Amino acid sequence: MLILEDVDVYYGNVQALHGVSLRVEEGEIVTLIGSNGAGKTTTLRTISGLQSPRAGKITFCGQRIDGMPAEKIVGLGIAQSPEGRRIFTNLTVRENLQMGAYLERDKSKVRERLERVEALFPRLQERASQPGGTLSGGEQQMLAIGRALMTGPRLLLLDEPSLGIAPILVQEIFREIERINRELGTTILLVEQNAHIALRLAQRGYVLETGRIVLEDACPALQKNPQVREAYLG
Amino acid sequence: MLADVLLDGLGLGAIYAFIALGYTMVYGIIKLINFAHGEFFMVGAFVGYFALRDLGVDEVDLPQPLPILLAFLVAITLAATAAALLAVLTERLAYRPVRRAGRIAALLTAVGVSFFLQNLAVQVWGAGARAYPEPGIWLYVDDLPAKADADYKIRERVEAVVLKGDAIDTARKAALRAEGIERVYRTPDLTKEGKQGFVLLALLLWTPVLWWLVKRTRMGRAMRAVSEDADAARLMGININLIVAATFFLGAFVAGVGGVAYCATYGSVKPLTGWIPGLKAFIAAVIGGIGSIPGAIVGGLLLGVAEFAIPALLEQLGWADAKAFQDALAYVFLIIVLLVKPTGLLGKPQREKV
Amino acid sequence: MDAGVLQLPLAIKLDLWLTDQVILVGLFALLALSLNLINGWGRMFSLGHHGFYFLGAYGAAWLTAALPTGLPGALVFVTTCLFGMLVATAGGLLIGVPCLRLRGDYLAIATLGFGEGVRLVISNADVRVPPGFTVPRVLFEVNSSNLLMYRLLFLGIVILLVVGVVLLIRNYVRSSAGRAMLAVAQDERAAGLLGINPTGSKVLVFLMGSAIAGLAGAVYAHYSGSVAPKDFEFVLMVTIFLIVVLGGLGSISGCILAAFLLRATERGLGMVGGVVSEWWQVEFALILILLMIFRPNGIFGPRELTDVIRDWRQRRRAGSKA
Numbered sequence: 001m002l003i004l005e006d007v008d009v010y011y012g013n014v015q016a017l018h019g020v021s022l023r024v025e026e027g028e029i030v031t032l033i034g035s036n037g038a039g040k041t042t043t044l045r046t047i048s049g050l051q052s053p054r055a056g057k058i059t060f061c062g063q064r065i066d067g068m069p070a071e072k073i074v075g076l077g078i079a080q081s082p083e084g085r086r087i088f089t090n091l092t093v094r095e096n097l098q099m100g101a102y103l104e105r106d107k108s109k110v111r112e113r114l115e116r117v118e119a120l121f122p123r124l125q126e127r128a129s130q131p132g133g134t135l136s137g138g139e140q141q142m143l144a145i146g147r148a149l150m151t152g153p154r155l156l157l158l159d160e161p162s163l164g165i166a167p168i169l170v171q172e173i174f175r176e177i178e179r180i181n182r183e184l185g186t187t188i189l190l191v192e193q194n195a196h197i198a199l200r201l202a203q204r205g206y207v208l209e210t211g212r213i214v215l216e217d218a219c220p221a222l223q224k225n226p227q228v229r230e231a232y233l234g
Numbered sequence: 235m236l237a238d239v240l241l242d243g244l245g246l247g248a249i250y251a252f253i254a255l256g257y258t259m260v261y262g263i264i265k266l267i268n269f270a271h272g273e274f275f276m277v278g279a280f281v282g283y284f285a286l287r288d289l290g291v292d293e294v295d296l297p298q299p300l301p302i303l304l305a306f307l308v309a310i311t312l313a314a315t316a317a318a319l320l321a322v323l324t325e326r327l328a329y330r331p332v333r334r335a336g337r338i339a340a341l342l343t344a345v346g347v348s349f350f351l352q353n354l355a356v357q358v359w360g361a362g363a364r365a366y367p368e369p370g371i372w373l374y375v376d377d378l379p380a381k382a383d384a385d386y387k388i389r390e391r392v393e394a395v396v397l398k399g400d401a402i403d404t405a406r407k408a409a410l411r412a413e414g415i416e417r418v419y420r421t422p423d424l425t426k427e428g429k430q431g432f433v434l435l436a437l438l439l440w441t442p443v444l445w446w447l448v449k450r451t452r453m454g455r456a457m458r459a460v461s462e463d464a465d466a467a468r469l470m471g472i473n474i475n476l477i478v479a480a481t482f483f484l485g486a487f488v489a490g491v492g493g494v495a496y497c498a499t500y501g502s503v504k505p506l507t508g509w510i511p512g513l514k515a516f517i518a519a520v521i522g523g524i525g526s527i528p529g530a531i532v533g534g535l536l537l538g539v540a541e542f543a544i545p546a547l548l549e550q551l552g553w554a555d556a557k558a559f560q561d562a563l564a565y566v567f568l569i570i571v572l573l574v575k576p577t578g579l580l581g582k583p584q585r586e587k588v
Numbered sequence: 589m590d591a592g593v594l595q596l597p598l599a600i601k602l603d604l605w606l607t608d609q610v611i612l613v614g615l616f617a618l619l620a621l622s623l624n625l626i627n628g629w630g631r632m633f634s635l636g637h638h639g640f641y642f643l644g645a646y647g648a649a650w651l652t653a654a655l656p657t658g659l660p661g662a663l664v665f666v667t668t669c670l671f672g673m674l675v676a677t678a679g680g681l682l683i684g685v686p687c688l689r690l691r692g693d694y695l696a697i698a699t700l701g702f703g704e705g706v707r708l709v710i711s712n713a714d715v716r717v718p719p720g721f722t723v724p725r726v727l728f729e730v731n732s733s734n735l736l737m738y739r740l741l742f743l744g745i746v747i748l749l750v751v752g753v754v755l756l757i758r759n760y761v762r763s764s765a766g767r768a769m770l771a772v773a774q775d776e777r778a779a780g781l782l783g784i785n786p787t788g789s790k791v792l793v794f795l796m797g798s799a800i801a802g803l804a805g806a807v808y809a810h811y812s813g814s815v816a817p818k819d820f821e822f823v824l825m826v827t828i829f830l831i832v833v834l835g836g837l838g839s840i841s842g843c844i845l846a847a848f849l850l851r852a853t854e855r856g857l858g859m860v861g862g863v864v865s866e867w868w869q870v871e872f873a874l875i876l877i878l879l880m881i882f883r884p885n886g887i888f889g890p891r892e893l894t895d896v897i898r899d900w901r902q903r904r905r906a907g908s909k910a
């Protein structure tokens with residue numbers, strides 16, 4: 001479904017990604033783990049078009065998307081819940097969700113999606129008219145995921161959904177992520193620093209170090225891999 | 235006395251508010267002090283001037299105000315649209331290329347654009363002030379009421395040929411005709427206070443429209459989203475360039491309305507018309523809280539009233555020269571507000587973007 | 589100018605014109621250098637430099653008219669120039685101390701407000717102490733026969749000042765206070781952690797800039813013999829800024845070169861559309877916009893002319909070897 005081939009990304013003169021290649025198949029949950037500054041977020045930003053690669057190829061469902069503006073890529077069915085959640089703090093929770101459906105002109109479809117998201121995260125319905133900024137960290141993360149789902153994605157990119165959130169809520173959020181994959185059939189690419197929880201949820205995983213993919217395997221194998229155990233599960 | 239000062243202040247303040255709205259919207263979305271905004275206002279005022287003149291607002295035949303109102307409506311629409319299109323063009327040609335070059339480059343570009351438009355206007359329309367077309371209702375001498383209800387004039391003379399209250403009998407009409415006067419005209423009974431009332435009314439009508447546009451429509455939501463976090467907005471499928479252009483359009487449209495209102499109230503238009511009011515309107519926007527629409531209105535009205543009330547007060551206290559400082563007051567205000575409450579009266583505390 | 593000038597030989601008229609032009613270029617170079625100190629090296633966005641220039645000119649004019657007649661001309665000249673400088677510095681203090689804590693574009697609007705406000709107040713108010721804003725000649729009475737002498741004298745003064753300011757800036761940038769300024773410009777918070785007082789450093793630079801602008805204004809007042817507020821409008825600010833960005837933010841030689849260039853183009857552009865054409869203002873603005881779009885750091889950037897020539901030579905040598 002999504003294929004990255006030898007992608008190089010630069011910030012100015014600094015190279016952030018060195019020939020990154022990875023693939024995500026329809027219906028999978030794939031995780032990308034690595035330490036701080038390894039290039040995980042850059043990878044996601046490049047897929048969703050916020051960053052353009054200097055070399056390499058990105059295809060989504062057979063269509064080249066590298067160099068395409070972010071707002072077009074959303075329309076093709078790739079949604080991202082960005083690092084740090086980045087919800088619109090001055091907009092209400094409901095308005096945040098409506099922003100997700102910005103490209104959908106059909107009002108009945110928007111309503112349908114809204115119902116689905118609010119069924120998934122009932123708290124968002126309870127707080128519908130509150131400004132997004134007043135939510136707790138965990139609720140904001142739900143909102144960020146819900147907002148991404150409102151775009152009606154086929155592929156959902158999640159950037160560090162556990163970052164800065166109370167452990168109890170992390171469990172809840174990851175349960176919902178699994179449900180999204182199972183019940184809605186949405187493919188998921190999950191970036192996490194918390195390798196424990198990511199490798200338990202995903203089927204396959206990639207390990208990113210200083211901008212390079214150094215390992216790639218099924219998650220149970222990665223969990224047993226001594227290098228991974230030492231560096232990320234220790 | 236107090237009522238006079240208040241009305242003068244509110245009238246001018248409403249104009250500041252009209253300009254401040256666009257300033258605040260554009261600043262909210264791309265964090266740029268669009269110095270050229272005052273020039274959009276000025277161009278709007280000029281287009282309104284030409285429209286009013288060519289619509290012949292000073293030569294309306296019927297003794298009813300309807301055609302005059304209609305002419306003003308058409309002129310204001312044309313003026314606002316022209317200002318808005320100019321703003322979109324400016325954004326596309328000058329601001330968009332420097333959007334990523336840093337704020338200093340962007341701000342300097344804005345200064346350049348402002349200066350460019352001012353001087354272009356000087357070249358095209360001349361530096362001098364032009365009298366704004368004043369509505370005139372023409373009557374045949376025969377149709378004059380028995381007791382004149384206003385001063386009636388003819389083109390060739392400055393002073394009125396028939397004074398208000400004059401009795402017009404057949405003999406008087408014959409005498410006028412003997413002078414070669416077939417038609418006379420009067421201006422509507424609109425004092426400066428009346429005009430200022432109109433401006434306030436216009437502001438009152440516009441505010442809910444803008445509020446609705448920004449709070450309730452899909453485009454308005456997109457504007458607010460972009461102003462908060464442009465990258466996150468792109469991830470929602472929002473085309474930033476389109477939304478920025480729409481913001482410029484809307485802001486300049488309102489400024490164009492204000493331009494016609496300002497020049498019709500104060501009676502003249504010139505290429506520098508937009509410069510000082512523009513600066514002050516920006517200050518008004520900062521006072522009210524930059525990025526906030528109600529803030530722009532509150533800030534504008536407050537600044538307008540202060541500009542009249544404070545010198546008047548100082549004069550009462552025996553400082554004869556106080557009026558000279560009227561123009562500097564806004565800057566003093568600005569500095570005080572920036573030091574005491576940099577987010578303005580109604581602004582929300584903003585996260586510093588790193 | 590009196591009618592006698594018209595009867596002078598062409599060669600002298602040319603000399604007169606030329607000295608006049610060079611004096612103006614020198615004054616603009618002073619303004620640009622001092623603005624560059626604030627904006628280029630100090631990275632503070634000020635749009636009120638025309639206000640300091642005006643304060644300097646007005647202060648000098650006011651004191652010249654206020655002093656009793658009969659004092660030695662040179663003494664009056666020096667005193668009034670220093671006074672003009674002092675007034676501008678006081679203005680800088682007044683606006684700088686409260687405003688330098690503001691972020692970039694707020695500082696810009698506050699200083700712009702100051703520059704415009706000062707002029708508006710003085711031209712509105714009934715405080716025209718030198719009647720009609722004229723400045724009495726103090727050095728010597730000027731007539732058609734000694735006009736060239738007069739101008740040459742000012743040419744000398746202006747050149748001396750430019751050289752002095754160039755040396756001042758060079759030494760300042762290399763001094764420890766100057767390095768502190770550059771550190772603050774780079775990263776205020778980090779500089780603060782190193783024990784530098786950011787506000788103090790910024791205020792100092794701002795005051796130096798306003799003092800130099802005030803001095804230039806005072807000299808201008810004596811040279812031109814008038815301080816009409818219309819000569820200190822925003823167009824002046826735009827011109828100074830154009831010189832600074834043309835020459836490069838943080839470049840001394842670039843500034844001086846750009847001052848010459850601009851004066852030359854202004855004359856040139858003015859002639860394109862006929863004798864009284866004012867199109868040059870439109871063209872100036874256009875140049876500024878295009879410069880910002882294509883070369884936001886100026887033509888040479890923060891480099892000196894000598895660096896540019898050295899680079900060019902090296903590149904040529906490298907090219908000839910290859």
